[in-house]
Amino acid sequence: MPVRLLTIFSFFVFAASGLFGQSAGSVRLVSTRDKVDVLPGQIVNLAFFAENKTNTIQNLDAGMNAPSGWRLISPAKSFSLQSGERKFLIFSVQIPSVNPVGKFKVELSVNQVENGDVLDLVPVVVTVGEVEKIEMHLVESPQHIKAGEEFRSEFLLQNLGNTGKKVFIETRNCSVEGQAEIEIAPGQSIRFFATHPSSDAITETVKNYYTVRALVSGKVTESIFSSYTTFPVKEGKKDLYLRFPVEFGATYLASNQRGSYEHAYQFELSGSGSLDEKGKHRMEFLARGPNNTNLSFLGLYDQYFVSYANDNLELFAGEKSFSFTPLTESSRFGLGAESKVKFNNGLNFGFLYVKPRFYQEIDNEMAAFAGVEFNKKNNVGFYLVSKQLAASPEMTQLASLNSQFQPFSRTSVELEFSRGRFGETWDNAMRANLSSQFSVFNLAGNYYYTGKNYPGYYSNSTFYSGNFSVNLTPKLSLGIYAKEDFINAQLDTFFVTAPYSRSFQYMANYNLASRAYLKLYWRQYERKDRLALDKFHYKTNSINAQVIHRFNRLEYNILGEYGETTNFMLESGQNQQTMYRGSVNLAYRFNSKHAVRVFGSWSNVNRFISGDQQNFMAGMAVVSQLAKNLRANFHIQNAYNIEDYYRNRNLMQLNVDFTPVPRHKISLRSFYTLFRQETENPELTFSLNYAYKFGIPLKKIVDAGDLKGYVTRANHEPAEGIVVSFFNKTAITGKNGEFSFKAVPTGTHILYIDRSGLAIDEIPEIADQLSVEILEDETTELNFRIAKGARLRGSFEVQESALAILQKGEVKVQNIIVELKNEQEQFRITSEANGKFSFPLVRPGEWTFRVYTNSLPEGYELENPVVRINLEPGQDKHLELDLKPRKRNIIFKSDNKVLQPLKQLNNQPESRAAQQMEIEKESESHSDTFYSVQVGAFGSKKSNDATYFQEAPYDFEVQIGTLYKYFIGRFPKLGEAEKEKQKLEKIYKNAFVVKFENGRLAQ
Template identity: 45%
Template sequence: MLQQCFLIIVLLSSLNFGVCAQSARNVNVRFVKNEVAVLPGKVVNLAFVTQNQSSDSIEVTHEFSIPDRWVVITRPGKLSLQPNEKKLSIVSIRAPFDCPVGSYPIQINKMKADVGINLSSQIVQVKILEIENITFQLIEQQNHILAGENISATYLIRNLGNTDKKLYINASNCDLVGSPDVKLDPGESTQIQITKPTSEELFESKTESFTVRAQVGERILESVYASTMVLPSRKAKKDLFFRFPVKASVSYLSTNRGGNYESAKQFQIDGNGTLDPEGKHRLGFMARWPNNTNLSFLGLYDQYYLSYSNKNIDLFLGEKSYTVTPLTEASRFGRGVEAKFLLKNGFGAGFFYVKPRFYEDIENEFSVFAGFDFNSKNNISFYYLGKKYQESNDPVQLFSFVTELNPFKRTKVDLELSRGMVDDETSNAIRSSINSQFSIFQISGIYFNVGKNYPGYYSNSKFFSTNINARISQKMSVSFNAREDFGNAQLDTFFVTAPYSKSIQGSLNYRISQGGNVKIYWREFESKDRLIKDKFHYKTDSWNLEYGHRYKRIDYTLRGEIGETTNLLAETNKNIQNSFRASANLTYRFNSRNSVRLFGNWSNINQFVSGDQRRLMAGLAATSRISKNLRLNCYIQNAYDINDYYRNRNLMQLNLDYKFLKKHTFSLRSFYTIFKNEVDNPEFTLSATYSYSLGIPIKQIVKAGKIRGRITNQLGEPVSDVFIRISSETAVTDRNGEYEFKLLSPGRQLLTIDRARLDIGEIPNIPMPLEVEIIENEETEINIQIQKGARLSGQIKLGESALSVLNDQSAQPDNILIELKSNLETYRITTNKEGEFTFPLVRPGEVLFRIYTNTIPAGYSAAQSTYTFHLNPGEQREVDIVLESKKKKIIFKSQNTTLSANEGFAPMKVTTVLKPQKKTSQLYYSVQIGAFSRSLAENSKFLRGQSSYFEKQIDNLHKYFIGKFDTVEEAQKERKRLSSFYTNPFIVVFKDEKIIPYNEFKSDK
């Protein structure tokens, strides 16, 4: 009997298993999409269809396999499927806030409800999209320091995106502490520090500025500018006079000319400046002696001159290069006199008389001119020039008409028409130039045509140069250039004009990236020696490729040329050669003070009569600011180009400049050079120069004021031996707590107290430095009380989530930006890894404590972002703040959405669709002050006077903003202040680091 029962149970179980197995083969589950994409922190709705392909009814449940920290928000309940019935279901799953970029599998299993047998399963890939969100903030900065101390500042950089980022920190006009390369994982943050030394030899207050940029590759994410006031630490002698600057110097010169050592001394006194504080009258003079041109050290001939100018008069007496017009007289060095007069109605006139010094064929020259300025961009002038040659009784006479016109907004035209007469012969010359921009084109050109007998600076010559550029797109442009040099030119003194040249070139430029540019061009170039015995005359037809790139601290350019060169001085059948040239230029900047440049050139261009045609030229150049007052530059190369004889070709050069005791300078110069008009025999030249700068008193302009006062403690008792500084003056309180400053310059000055002389925990009752208005011939009294400071410290903690699985266990309460503000001062600091913080000493009274909500870890929020405390003298208050986990509500809404299935499945109507979850936004207000096509320099006048700003590159523009505010009222207050500095500053809203004009933001709300 037992055996029969057992057999019946086994038979029934086998039958049931067989039915289930058959059902498993007949139940199909299929996701509507095989792959979906979602942002981190958002909910993704996955729709799937289940069909019962068997002839039996079946009930199924759902099980889901999801990645760690993903959360199933809603899931379908038990499904009852009739034979051949299908049903559409939706499962809603939320990805973590900090989920990295990637593809994540979601698997669904269909289980038989009563026995738990897996009927069917399928996997869908959920792709997490990238969010780039890097914040870069200045969190700590010294408002003022003493000269000789180092400026320091701290920045907080956070990766609020969901992918790791490799950043480069670019410090301008300051030095970065540590490596400039930073790698941040999602949610990670770090602090960046910079430092900048200052000179002890500072006798006046000075603002030192610096900029730090965060870059991803070559793209600038954010640029933060800041400045610090440097106060003098030394006492300088009070100067009550306006002085005219004068410099006296003595130089020792030496050379090994022709293998023989020669040396000489040279003296110079010169001055150039205004004679009055308003700058209406300007004086210049120089006396340099003796004459040392025999040392081949250019520019060291003796020279004397005196000049005076004001708004209407310009007078000159002495030696210089006198100029009329480019056609008549471009440059004639000699001794003479010149006067120019300009009236208020735009009419001007003038003359000069000169006896040339280095061109003996001309005895003298005389010129007069008159002109009229219609406005700053349109004028006409008439010139007359007479030249008296040594071997001719009749002077050469030249007449010129010159005009500068701006017929259109972006078009400028220069025109000169001239006529010359000599020995009863006349000849004409014309010069014209144009520079115009319209649409995508930019056109520029210069044209000279000088008659055969024209007796001006040029004769029997033609010259033209034209360039046409078209910007096809933001990254691409094409250009064409053609140029032919003067066939003849007047030579002056021992200078010589460049070789004759002619070229045609067409090029294509493409900007690969912000710091990278590639250029390909075809060029036909001809060059001919102008010296008495020709060394070269060649023609090259070539293709060229050039690539330049600036990345982090490296700036390099690579060039390649390949073509055919014809040596026109060689035999006809042996003068053509396939030629090539390769060159490289690499610059590396160690920091803001030191850099090195390497360069090289290798070619086989067949262009010279003598010498090896294959040439390797390489060299090195370095620049170093060893200290604030010591600078060093050096340059060295192994060879030179013969056809560069119109330049100084330095094979070696060393420059050293040292400034000491404010007015004294020592300079050392050494050259190993082939000078102009030479092709061989380099010379070594050395010069050592000592200079002293002084000021001749012109007028007393400063009338001194006076400041006195008393320093006491909270009980009214005097505090002695406290150092007080204002400008470059220092005073110390006596036993009565009194101090006094005499002979202070009127105007605004900064007064500071040396806190090293105060007890621990003591603080002045007013913030330092204190801006004081000093009034001439009046005494100002400033009394200061020393009191016990208060301190606020505490900890920010992360609260537990209502759903623990939603809580980001890796989140830390570190680097949360917090602020403590009173009516007199503001402090900003960040929390450490445990969320702890301690503010510096503050003055007792009411303070406002603020948490910057955009620095709170993702998934958390503060119940309130601001707190008000009243701190008593000497109080040490501790506060604990708990950040709450964000809670999200899920709302179902009927939308009557119809989804259709493939392969003959009947449409199924879904009456409940999950509403997308609202994203937590990061929002703050700022004030935009300007936008430019390229980044501004740190010392730009546009940014002057602003202690901090930040820059963002948006829509190919560099936009500048001031302030990050939680409320629009704060932004409106800042915009009102900035209206006195900028035209039409306006408020913008940053929402998830995307910019929205405030007016549009209001209308959207």
């Protein structure tokens, strides 16, 4: 018995196994793709093949399993497969727009309809790529604020991509409230605020502009530029006089030179400005003394000069750096005089004389010149120069032809040719300068050649500089640069010259990313000391790499150099050495008020006669706006390159500027300085300066008075925040409702009231544009209230008559002209197609309502076309106007007899003449002839919202050919139209009267 049961059990187990195996392999699914790459928001189509591997018909259900949130576009499919049949299936699924980046599995399965068994299942890997989309919107921003208030603007930052981002908010002229770096998840929206304080000391209306940018990984993704207006709460007194601006300064100088304390005072009076209202006559002067150049860096040489200029004359007398031409005399400081006369046709001539102060080899020099200026970029000039040398009685003579022209829009050229003589020896010089941009090429350079015996500013020299570059792509550019300095020049001894240098380099610039640049270049350069100490003379060949990147608030500059240097100060065979140099410059801006910069470099050079060629240099600088009237900056570093010893070098510098009140400024300057031609023993110097700006009154230019007033609401409470404009100035009412305009020129001006600060149903009780007369030295007072406005609406209703059935078509009640006016204002509109009309919000009070009867439908009349209406504050009044058929007297004529209506027969008889007059009168009253004023004609259709019709909207439009013509008024008589034209000529200068007959333009 047990053996029998075991045999039966084994049979059923193997039978079930055979059935399962048959089911599992009966249908096979194959995907056309195992992997799919998509982006969020896209629809992906997945294709499959289903094949029946059995000998029987298979009834199947196919369905897809997708991650949560994915939308299946294709529903489950039911189908049958014959034995050996293969079927093509497509399923579509949409990826959510904020689906995160990653790999996701989608599965297609087929089930047997009879028992729901899964016959096959195929997975497909869907890789969702990254989408970066950051948007920023300005949600709310005040159009204006009052002085002393904080400007506050609201922004909405949205991440419409599918990865979380860190967004840096960069601002100009405002600051982010809270953290400037915002971390935002996919699909998230975050609000933030930009703020900016304002000073309550503002006395003039100021237009403020600000920018807010959203940066992701240093790249600007969104940028919003906007503005707002700051209105003063107190108005400064306007100056009625034309004043010449002058500044007075007094400086205390102190220095610890060579172990001894020295101090001195220096005073300065300077001025620069116009002598007349139109700015045609200009003057400038400077008086500074005594001379304190012995106090080195802080001390200035004494200087005195005065100059005058207008459009046709320039005069100068005193001390400055005079310049003739770059070849003859490029720059010469001294005491002299200069004059230039300019004619309106471009011709000019002049004279110049100078006695050099810091170049003792020249006793004096003078020049006469003439030229012609075709325009600002095309001119030619001729100079004759004479120099008297201190060591020779003979004069040096120079002549120069100098020109500048622009042959193409982006190309400019300068040329100069000069010839000079000293004694019996003549020699020449020439100069050329070119700057050109064409296509992807940029070319710039200058070249100087001066002969061996040329007696000008340069002599026996050939020097040049040039740069050529090509922009191969928007990111990549290549270039070549070459330069050689002058050798012989008659420089002022006070201005110590820089070292001689000659360089040549190839360079490649590549834009790595937004605000990130890579510069690679090979260069060869030579530098030689021109001073008597002769500290260096070397030549270097090196390769260089430089990276400049600005990332959010951080900006860095990294430079590396490697090459070989030949030191000509050492003996041959011992003067070549490998050199390297690296430098880093980091700058960080905390906000618009505070910033810091640190820098450093390490180098191994072979340039100087020194046992230690290695050099480490580091330093930092801080700039800070400590208060609205206090600013400071500090700089410190441990050393300088020895090549810079020709100039003053500050190892420490502190500057503090304090403005206690307007026009007064106190400045502190302190330096720890290595002075020119010094390589050690720095000195501490400081100065304290006081400056005062004022104006010298020249003449009274304005006869003026003041305007002030109060604005209240209907409940007599002050109306705060109402914007009022008067004579190109704008004010905003304060907490007590007061506004004022000071020093307004006398005469009648228009006062404008801005309704943007009012509620939707509020309106001033005076006109939005009100004429106000200002009297000299008097204060005009204007008070008004803000009240609830009133509205007038209405509709035209047509009353049918017993003869209405005889009329052709529907009575048109569109374009009926209605008018609402009082003593100050007038509104004129037309009815809509349904006969309804609505006037804008108007002021409460007495108004006259009028219907232009000549615009009524033909055959209809209005019983009372003119009505006086009293509108109450807040009232919304509606008028129902009934159009009644016009009564007509029908007169029958038979031969010579006139048959009169029964009503007339009951009255006294009339003569034939009277009857004829009645006929003519009736005919005239029903004539379709009227006059109108044409105010414009255009090739395109215009609406009453157009700027052209702002002051006086048109009443109707007529298209004639390709022109749209616009008209105001419908007048039965020519005289009435002429009167209207005279009024409109103040607005439309070319208005004229036309005549309409039977709906057509007659003339």
